[in-house]
Amino acid sequence: MxxxxxxxxxxxxxxxxxxxxxxxxxxxxxxxxxxxxxxxxxxxxxxxxxxxxxxxxxxxxxxxxxxxxxxxxxxxxxxxxxxxxxxxxxxxxxxxxxxxxxxxxxxxxxxxxxxxxxxxxDRRDDGPAPDRGLHAADIGFAVNDALARLPDRQREAIVLCHYQELSNIEAAGLMEISVEALESLLSRGRRALRLALAGHRPGAEGV
Amino acid sequence: MTAERFLALVAAYGADRRRWPEGERAAADAFAATRADISAPALAEADAVDALLHRSPAPQVSAALRDRVLTAAASAGGRAGRAGRMWIDRLSLAFGAGWAVATCAGVVAGVMLTSHVTADAQADAVLYQSSLLGVDDTEVLG
CATH class of the missing domain: 1.10.1740.10 (RNA polymerase sigma factor, region 2, helix turn helix motif)
Incomplete structure (x- = not known):
């Protein structure tokens, strides 16, 4: 270029x-x-x-x-x-x-x-419902809902790094935090998502 | 790379090595290869979270939104002085509505600019071109 x-x-x-x-x-x-x-x-x-x-x-x-x-x-x-x-x-x-x-x-x-x-x-009820058929769209909605429930800064970190595919330095710069702080937000956000979506993981009941 | 750092890396960025910081990727790769006892469970756990994140559907851009944005481009050009007038002139030619722009020059003319059929066809062409690997969309159409 x-x-x-x-x-x-x-x-x-x-x-x-x-x-x-x-x-x-x-x-x-x-x-x-x-x-x-x-x-x-x-x-x-x-x-x-x-x-x-x-x-x-x-x-x-x-x-x-x-x-x-x-x-x-x-x-x-x-x-x-x-x-x-x-x-x-x-x-x-x-x-x-x-x-x-x-x-x-x-x-x-x-x-x-x-x-x-x-x-x-609109948010879907994400309460335990193992008997509910886990259609692909359901999982997508559940992921979006779990994202929406994250604290704003954790959600922002995940959106920038995972979905927008910005580098860690770009994301940290946009958020005006250090890379270390970004990594902390990412880790906590991913951990919260893992817990919130435990029922939707491969191997979970109904999946 | 220490085990602690590797685990922190995977916990933050996930299992896809392309998302790992470039400067640490090689060291993390080496750690993963030599310490599978530590890396494999962490990568499997992170991969499951990655897979869930990928299930989030990306919103689709509607034709109406695309048209509004293109119209706003003409409108923004109209407020930008001489350069803006050049925008209007060129956009009007591209959208096949030069008569409308000539009539409405100096007004917020964006609404008049966009011939929906033409704009849709052109935008679709851009979207198609941008989907082709190795093809610069602007070079193709510009």
Whole structure:
């Protein structure tokens, strides 16, 4: 890729021994430049590349499909505004877009806490029901439900590392925590999911 | 790599070595190969959690959402001065609705820009191209 930037992504370079510094080449650099120039094919390619990622991020963070669509749309709107003035080399565009979407998600999560409401996103009863047929969709719903019940930061860590497939350094940078703290959140989150989904694991009754 | 670190790694990142930190992957691989008594149970446990996580269905982008986002691109361009007007011009040509944009230039014109049929066909083409290994979608269409 022409002109790929290789820089310290996190600003933590001074805290890491040489060789462990976070470096990156932005795979979106050329696409963002073309979007900024108003290239219609690039705009549509950006939609194909980023909209599903933003929707998945928001859906798993919020557990509400309507809110997730709103967040994904708003994140993309901000991407359109940012593209013409994007300065390559400062950060990966994908990381920046994740930051935008996460902030939008946290705004909504905060609002939920501040305005108690009886109207919550649909959640399935995940009480023990070994006689219930464990259809594949049931397991998917159960996983989503278990994710939704995790503390926000544990869920965020798992969503960023597992589903969004960001590196540990990218995820820690987005969450503004150390890699060690990220690993702690991941471990606790995975442990909680394992316990919550014990009945859905291969070998469990009904599976 | 110590056993403690290996177990912490697997507990955090799971059993798929591709998710392990790049800098520790080789050492973790070596540990797993030489200390199967420790690594195998931990990997099996983590693999079961990974498998469950993979069952979470990814939401599908609806055509309506995709259209709204494409429309917003034109609208954002319209608010971005000269560069924005260039966006509108180019998008209008691409979407085959130049007459609408010419009429509505300077207004929030996004609604007028998107010919749903054309946009859907183009977006589908992009999605198809992006699914092809080794093909740069923007190069193909751009």
């Amino acid at each position: 022409a002109g790929a930037a290789v820089l310290d992504l996190t600003g933590l370079g001074a805290t890491f021994p040489r060789g462990r510094m976070a470096t990156f080449a932005d795979p979106d650099e050329d696409l963002v430049r073309r979007v900024g120039q108003g290239d219609p094919a690039a705009i549509q390619a950006m939609v194909a590349r980023k909209l599903p990622r933003m929707l998945a991020l928001a859906q798993r963070m919020l557990g509400d499909p309507v809110e997730a669509e709103d967040v994904a749309q708003e994140a993309m709107v901000r991407a359109w505004r940012q593209a013409p003035r994007w300065v390559s080399g400062k950060a990966r565009f994908d990381t920046w877009l994740h930051r935008v979407a996460l902030n939008l998600c946290y705004d909504r999560l905060r609002r939920r806490r501040e305005v108690p409401t009886d109207i919550m996103p």
